[in-house]
Amino acid sequence: MKRILAGLCLTTAMSLSAPAFAETKTVGVSIPAATHGWAGGMNYFAQEAVKRLEATYPDLDFVLATASDPAKQVNDIEDMVATRNISALVVLPFESEPLTGPVKAVADAGVWVTVVDRGLSVEGIEDLYVAGDNPGFGRVAGEFVAGALPEGGKVVVLRGIPTTIDNERVEGFQAALEGSSVEILAMEHGNWNRDKAFEVMQDFLSKYPQIDAVWASDDDMSVGALAAIEAAGRKDVKFVLGGAGMKEMIARTRDGDAMIPANVTYPPAMIATAIEVTALGLVSSAPVSGRFVIGSVLVTPENAAQYYFPDSPF
Amino acid sequence: MTAPLQPSSPPPAAFAPRRRISMTVVGPILALILLAALGAWLNPNFLSAANITNVLARSAFIGIIAVGMTFVITAGGLDLSVGSMAAFIAGLMIMVMNAALPSLGVGIPIVLLGMGAALLAGLLAGLLNGLLITRLGIEAFIVTLGSMGIYRSLVTWLADGGTLSLDFQLRSFYQPIYYGGIFGVSWPIIVFGLVAVLGEIVMRSTVFGRWCAAIGSNEQVAKYSSVRVARVRLATYVMLGLLVGLAVIMYVPRLGSASASTGLLWELEAIAAVIIGGTLLKGGFGRVWGTVVGVLILSLIGNILNLTDLVSPYLNGAIQGLIIVLAVILQREGKPGA
Structure with a gap:
């Protein structure tokens, strides 16, 4: 033990003195x-x-x-x-x-x-x-939604803070849905914020009697949207697609939660x-x-485990 | 009790030197009614019980805080720290409850512990602001601007830059405090209502309310009329801190989390609601029921904008600003250039 300690001290001393020699x-x-x-x-x-x-x-x-x-x-x-x-x-x-x-x-x-x-x-x-890849982030999300609703359906979108990033994502999302029978009912800014997303989602639920899916576009906003849906007791919403891969959401996808079937990475x-x-x-x-x-990658229950970082705060 | 200020003048009018029925009284109510009518006309779901409950419940946080802010502003003060303070207390409350979970288990005691911690933290935070302002004589604006930054950083630090989340089981147990209620009225609405009614009574019919107005309108005169200025002013900040704690008790069960973005800009919304309601920003006159109307106006605007597609979402902020200014203009009748 002592010898190891001594060795440690020596290496520390060496690494401390190293700058004197190397540039x-x-x-x-x-x-x-x-x-x-x-x-x-x-x-x-x-x-x-x-x-x-x-x-x-x-x-x-x-x-x-x-x-x-x-x-x-x-x-x-x-x-x-x-x-x-x-x-x-x-x-x-x-x-x-x-x-x-x-x-x-x-x-x-x-x-x-x-x-x-x-x-x-x-x-x-x-x-x-x-x-x-922001346009890719939107495109991957759009492709997933189109694939998950092959019969078509009504989708609401929670947008981020009005920025180029948000615009590129939304354009990618809309482009991916072109030609599919999925209809975007409304888009509103939730500012990547849980509370704001909660309120916007509550109002979407009051406004539209039938919503098939939500593109929350960010996992903080997913948290708010999910709470609003749960509180309203609405069964028509089939899933919420978030993004950026918050560890709690990745874990729910990994565990096969039907409300959160996937995620899109923006690491x-x-x-x-x-x-x-x-x-x-x-x-x-x-x-x-x-x-x-x-690239922005689609996270599914199959590959979720490799995107789960338990020590990260996000 | 020492009788403050000219006991010979008619009591209710003493600190409200305005005409009896004027736009200052009708203005905010008119604005609220117009907004409600607009909402109902634009979307039939606006008046549904679910939507009304949503709007009232989400107003409760700012509303409870704004009632306390009415007293602070009436007494000539200001508190910019309430939003950050709410975030910090929410974070603290979540940490306390999570830490106590292994020993207390899920149940009423742990919720009471969390509530106690929130109220205590609010009390201390308010006391700190108040002491710095009254004992050291630093401008309220500067003290609370400082504590605003401190609390915001502290919650970011506590959450390690991420989000503090209440244990899932605990959250499910605690959730009814936000979503549940009695006779179809949810708890946040009930608490907001009680706070508003009590606040109105304190402001209108107690010595404390009059002291606040006296200090706000003329500190020197109040001092010479044997009002203990520092103590009353300190009490307004402590009361506001307690109410922030109460608002957090209602807020935490909603999403069960707190982060650096919790309570962002709540202070400005609360101050705006107070001013829309007819309280003077420079102090001396306060109206709690007006504040309640102000809070409702602010949340109705957001709600109506979400329920309709009238304007581009990029313009939401502009519409909100416009209505705030209009609501204040409505009540300025007869005071040009004031």
Whole structure:
């Protein structure tokens, strides 16, 4: 035991002294704060990736900053460049427009830039772009709904916060339903929020005597919609299709809950992909520039187990 | 009891220097009736028992808080922290109940424990706001802006950025507090009604209500009339904190969860409801029944917009803003430039 401890101390000492010999590179990671479920998951996976990489590559340093608004994020990035002399920046922009200028300035200074999920408003700034597939997210959901209601049916849609992301998803969904006999009764913004989704769903249930399915488009909104349906005691709603893969919902799909027959992924872990690939580019000669689009996958009872992450907060 | 302020003047009019029947009284009610008529005309389901229950029950959280806010604003204060405070207390209550589950099991005691924890947390949070404002003399706006950020961060931290969820069995047991009721009236509506009636009585017919108005209209005069300004003002914040706790008791059984997005903007909705109801934002005059009407107006707008396809959902916020401003204009008759 003592010898193991001594060994541990020695390796720690070595890894501590390593920066003195090898050239240490610092990677800045700037992400929005955990203000809703998906962002909470994203924060978790970012921290996990940083922890893993710091252990794996002793000559890589990481600075992780979370911002609650775009202005704070700009400050974070400026601080990273000014005080930490970062070699690479991994950024998930809070909003595209306000972050474009500051991130471009970082790129112009010769720092490697990886942009995640939300693209900047000018193309060609970033060296690597890692993103989810929003039109695909909507398309996969639409295809599932069309397949699940072969005789046709009436569907209501809960939309997210009005953004490009939401628009792309809804367009993908509508495109996938074209030609099928599924009718979209109404779409209303539930803002990716449980309470808002609960109220909107209650009102949909008052408004329409027959609803066959709900595309909640997000698992936080599924929670609200399911509670509203349950409280109203309505048996006509056959299923609620959420999205983004909240662990509780994945578990219910895995266990064969008929109300939640499937899910569509939009993994918050894409931030980990971005950090890992950026680190790979710094420590090896493997080329990593370009675009990395993470597909949205349909989760069914058969494959749900592999999308269940018990430790993630989302 | 020391008699405050000019006992010779006619009591009810003392702090309501307005004409008896004027638009200030009729305005909010008129707006509510117009909205209800519009809703009924646009969608026959609007007046169904289920829809009315939905709207009243979902108004209850903001409504209970807004009644407390009426007192705070009447006494010349403001509380921006109530939304975050509600989220924090909801998170705390869920954690307390989950933690006590192994020892207490599912049953009445654990629900009572949760309720007690929520009320206690509300009381302490209100006390903290109140003490900072009255003892240290910091602006209410700044104190509660600070505590708003603190509680919002705390709930995010407690939930580790995700969502705090009540144990599933416990939630099923506790659920009837939101969805159940007696004689077809659900509990949130009953509690909201009781709070509103009690609030109206306290505001109108008790010394405390008059003290609030006196402090709000002129703090110095109130002080010289031997009103214990700091103590009364502190009491308004404590009462508001308790009511936030009560609102959370009604809120948690609905979805059984709390996250960083719980109670977002509740403070502004509560303040808007108070002002629509005819309470003066600068203090000195408060009307609890008006606040209730204000809360109902706000939730009716959302409900009607969902029940109809009149406007693009992108414009919902604009319609809401428009109706809020219109409702306030309706009651400004006879006070141009005020």
